[in-house]
Amino acid sequence: xxxxxxxxxxxxxxxxxxxxxxxWAENLNDTQFAYLLLLPSFxxxxxxxxxPLVMTFDLSLHSDSLRGAQQVxxxxxxxxxxxxxxxxxDTVALPNPFVDPSAPFxxxxxxxxxxxxxxxxxxxxxxxxxxxxxxxxFRGRRWxxxxxxxxxxxxxxxxxxxxxxxxxxxxxxxxxxxxAIGFSxxxxxxxxxxxxxxxxxxxxxxxxxxxxLILAGLQSIDRSLYDVAKVAGASKWQQFRLVTLxxxxxxLLVAMLFRTLDAARIYGLAETMAGCTTVxxxxxxxxxxxxxxxxxxxxxxxxxxxxxxxxxxxxxxVRFYRSEGGI
Amino acid sequence: xxxxxxDSETSSExxxxxxxxDADDAGPYTRWVRRSIDDPRRTYRAMFYVVTIFFLxxxxxxxxxxxxxxxxxxxxxSNIGLxxxxxxxxxxxxxxxxxxxxxxxxxxxxxxxxTTVVVLVLASFAGYVFGRIDFPGRAPLMLLLxxxxxxxxxxxxxxxxxxxxxxxxxxxxxxPMLFNTPFAIMLPAGALYMPLSIFILTTFYGQIPxxxxxxxRVEGATRFGALFRVIVPLSAPGVxxxxxxxxxxxxxxxxxxFLMTNGEAENWAPxxxxxxxxxxxxxxxxxxxxxxSIIGLLPVAILVVLAQEKIISGLTSGAxxx
Numbered sequence: 001x002x003x004x005x006x007x008x009x010x011x012x013x014x015x016x017x018x019x020x021x022x023x024w025a026e027n028l029n030d031t032q033f034a035y036l037l038l039l040p041s042f043x044x045x046x047x048x049x050x051x052p053l054v055m056t057f058d059l060s061l062h063s064d065s066l067r068g069a070q071q072v073x074x075x076x077x078x079x080x081x082x083x084x085x086x087x088x089x090d091t092v093a094l095p096n097p098f099v100d101p102s103a104p105f106x107x108x109x110x111x112x113x114x115x116x117x118x119x120x121x122x123x124x125x126x127x128x129x130x131x132x133x134x135x136x137x138f139r140g141r142r143w144x145x146x147x148x149x150x151x152x153x154x155x156x157x158x159x160x161x162x163x164x165x166x167x168x169x170x171x172x173x174x175x176x177x178x179x180a181i182g183f184s185x186x187x188x189x190x191x192x193x194x195x196x197x198x199x200x201x202x203x204x205x206x207x208x209x210x211x212x213l214i215l216a217g218l219q220s221i222d223r224s225l226y227d228v229a230k231v232a233g234a235s236k237w238q239q240f241r242l243v244t245l246x247x248x249x250x251x252l253l254v255a256m257l258f259r260t261l262d263a264a265r266i267y268g269l270a271e272t273m274a275g276c277t278t279v280x281x282x283x284x285x286x287x288x289x290x291x292x293x294x295x296x297x298x299x300x301x302x303x304x305x306x307x308x309x310x311x312x313x314x315x316x317x318v319r320f321y322r323s324e325g326g327i
Numbered sequence: 328x329x330x331x332x333x334d335s336e337t338s339s340e341x342x343x344x345x346x347x348x349d350a351d352d353a354g355p356y357t358r359w360v361r362r363s364i365d366d367p368r369r370t371y372r373a374m375f376y377v378v379t380i381f382f383l384x385x386x387x388x389x390x391x392x393x394x395x396x397x398x399x400x401x402x403x404x405s406n407i408g409l410x411x412x413x414x415x416x417x418x419x420x421x422x423x424x425x426x427x428x429x430x431x432x433x434x435x436x437x438x439x440x441x442t443t444v445v446v447l448v449l450a451s452f453a454g455y456v457f458g459r460i461d462f463p464g465r466a467p468l469m470l471l472l473x474x475x476x477x478x479x480x481x482x483x484x485x486x487x488x489x490x491x492x493x494x495x496x497x498x499x500x501x502x503p504m505l506f507n508t509p510f511a512i513m514l515p516a517g518a519l520y521m522p523l524s525i526f527i528l529t530t531f532y533g534q535i536p537x538x539x540x541x542x543x544r545v546e547g548a549t550r551f552g553a554l555f556r557v558i559v560p561l562s563a564p565g566v567x568x569x570x571x572x573x574x575x576x577x578x579x580x581x582x583x584x585f586l587m588t589n590g591e592a593e594n595w596a597p598x599x600x601x602x603x604x605x606x607x608x609x610x611x612x613x614x615x616x617x618x619x620s621i622i623g624l625l626p627v628a629i630l631v632v633l634a635q636e637k638i639i640s641g642l643t644s645g646a647x648x649x
Contacts, residue, residue: 022549033550034462037452041521042468044449048518049475052490053481058483071489133379144379145630149639151386153627155579157599158620162389165396170405171613173392204389209642216643236371265479268581272603283481287586290485299485306482313477317470 053306059299072296105301108285111195115281116263120203120256126203127210128252134211135218152208158240160272163189163201167273194274201269206262210255217251218244257316264309282308359503390624396617403416404613418618425612430592433599436538436626438509438597439578442517443562445574446524447566454528455554459540476522480515480582487515491587507594512580520576527641531565532558568641569632575627598623 028036063073079091084105130148134141151159166174167188177188178197198254221244229239269281270276276284282305291297363370395411396404397419403412422428456462456471489495491505505511535558543553559566581599590600602619605612631638 021608022551025551026549028462029555030464034456034460034465035455036466041449041453042526044518044521045472045475048487048515049478049483051593052486053478055486056483076386122405129378129380133375133382136375138375142635144383145639146635147386149631149635150390152639153575154578155623155627156581156596157585157602158623160484161602161616161620164387165613165617168613171407173398173406173408204386208386212639212642216554236367259476260601265481268585268599271581271585282580283479286481286484291487295485296646301484302481302485305479309477309479309482313474316477322458327531 022128032137053303056299056302056306059295060303062296064076064294064296076296080296081304084297084300084304102287104280106281108280111279112264112266112282114195114262115202115266119199119263120259121208122199122203124252124256125257126207127255128214130207130211131214131218134215135184148211149208151205152212153238154205156268157272159201159205163197163204164273167197188274191274191278194279197267198266198273198279199223202263206259210259213255214248214252217248220251221247235246241306254316257312261313261316263311264312265305273283296321329556330512343450393617393620396620397614399614401612401614415614418614419622421619422615422622423542426604426619427592427613428601428622431598431604432597432623434592434595435578435584435597435623438512438516438584438595441509441569441572442577443573445513446517446521447570450521450524450528450569451532451554451559451566453525454532455558457525457529458533459535459537472525476519478519480519483515484582484586488586495593503649507588507591509595512583512595512597513577515583515587516577516580519580520573523576523641524573527569527572527644528565529563530644531568535561564637567634567642568631568637571630571637572641575581575630575638578627 002045007289025033025036051109057071061075061077063076063079066073134145136146138144152160163174166172167178169175169186175185175187175195178193179185183193184190187197223242225247226239229243266281266282267276267287269277270284273279276288280288281300286298286302286305289301339435359369363373365441395409396407398411398414398416399407400413400415402420405412405514453472455466490502491511493501493504495502499505505514537559539557540553543557544550547572548556578598584597584599588594588596588600590596590604592601602616602623605615
């Protein structure tokens with residue numbers, strides 16, 4: 001009781017408005033207080049992410065307005081989406097030829113899909129290898145771990161710059177290596193070759209991320225299971241196949257899903273290494289159509305990108321919801 | 328030749344384990360192979376070292392080669408191999424003379440640091456609520472948060488660009504002109520990486536025993552007092568984890584850093600524009616691109632060395648939230 005009065009006087013010594021606000025917050029019930037504290041972060045998320053996504057959808061329902069003062073033309077419903085999928089917009093609005101010059105949107109879908117699938121498969125295998133190394137006890141483990149994490153912390157622009165230099169003709173040793181396996185002398189300007197180099201750069205940077213998540217899974221395995229396996233006469237390979245792999249699998253799948261969501265929005269690496277005109281990913285296509293003031297088309301591509309990623313994310317979210325069911 | 332001798336000997340005397348008599352007439356490689364066959368653990372050990380060295384070389388070699396390019400003099404910049412064609416540490420000075428690279432670095436630092444502070448404050452509020460208060464709507468709001476953290480930046484760049492260039496009117500008031508200010512990068516980057524911090528802090532704040540908070544409240548602390556004088560200090564490792572990750576993510580961010588400024592150093596353009604600036608229509612200063620990349624790497628490299636445990640725990644708890 002006395003301490004409460006002390007608080008009161010403590011508060012009153014400060015300015016009236018501040019004290020009033022504090023007292024008002026103190027008198028809220030738990031639910032009201034919870035929403036008060038969530039207000040700033042969700043306000044930020046609303047202004048930056050939620051509202052713009054809705055506005056993107058709204059923009060995508062209009063026609064492009066190339067000459068008028070308006071950003072977009074009249075309301076056309078789902079016309080832009082139909083045009084995208086049937087390829088009607090291709091030669092007019094979408095500048096980037098890739099696999100098939102007459103179908104840039106399909107090309108972008110294809111490029112993004114190839115990049116996502118191949119880089120994640122490679123990252124999973126290499127990340128697993130790195131995790132198995134980091135799971136061992138040996139001298140200098142701390143420094144090996146630093147070395148393996150280091151690429152993960154490299155800014156995208158620097159990652160792109162490193163691999164741009166490696167594969168620049170006349171400068172980097174990578175051109176010779178690439179030519180030895182059948183690539184042309186200017187691999188970064190050739191779309192079908194540049195994509196593999198971009199995958200290589202992504203694998204170099206992001207395998208460490210997979211490694212760390214898989215390592216967390218490895219370290220949660222009960223070590224006595226390995227003793228049991230050894231006593232039963234299992235070889236190292238059998239221990240891996242029968243103990244390690246099944247127990248790490250759930251973690252592995254979450255990690256792969258997580259990486260998929262990240263890989264599907266690739267933009268910076270493609271832009272710095274080869275340029276968006278050579279390797280048009282979906283995000284690239286949004287920016288290039290946007291920069292030629294085709295806002296409605298850009299919005300339609302953007303919304304399709306968000307929808308694809310949202311669809312993959314919903315797998316993870318449903319899983320999360322089930323496991324957090326008790327909250 | 329010696330291996331055949333070794334083979335015949337092992338087969339004739341299978342019980343003998345790498346004994347002294349074998350070692351005399353077999354070569355070192357044969358002896359090693361034989362001992363490895365007898366004791367598979369040696370083979371695993373050797374495989375382990377080979378694999379470890381392979382990973383070390385593949386992850387570190389690009390950094391080494393970047394240094395090689397940076398040290399190569401400008402007139403010798405062709406077909407750079409494993410060692411620099413000459414030695415020119417002056418490129419690390421030239422970087423600052425050709426472009427105001429220190430300004431780009433400063434801009435990136437200010438943007439990353441202030442975003443981190445704002446994110447930590449907002450995420451502390453949200454983490455406290457999600458970690459310690461049971462209220463209706465908790466589960467759907469956390470799901471919304473999770474969903475937003477997966478949004479691709481391309482999905483909201485167009486309206487955001489219009490918003491930040493003063494082209495959106497709300498109730499007759501047009502939006503502030505944020506393009507070419509640090510806020511145009513801070514706001515979207517902060518919003519995009521805040522959910523991760525909220526998840527990390529929710530875990531840490533949720534672990535503080537209720538008794539400690541109750542004690543502070545009985546002692547007369549206000550709700551905010553209990554949060555910032557008891558919960559946050561006791562969760563210092565969690566706050567550091569969220570802070571380190573947010574800083575690295577914002578410093579490394581490409582999408583908004585590239586699109587939300589016109590690239591002039593005095594317009595708060597960050598590192599991205601500094602590094603890309605050495606390639607112009609007329610020249611490509613490869614050694615300066617490499618040197619500036621190394622300088623730009625230093626802050627994150629130092630953070631990784633100093634805070635690797637925090638990074639690992641943050642990434643795993645943030646991603647594998649179950």
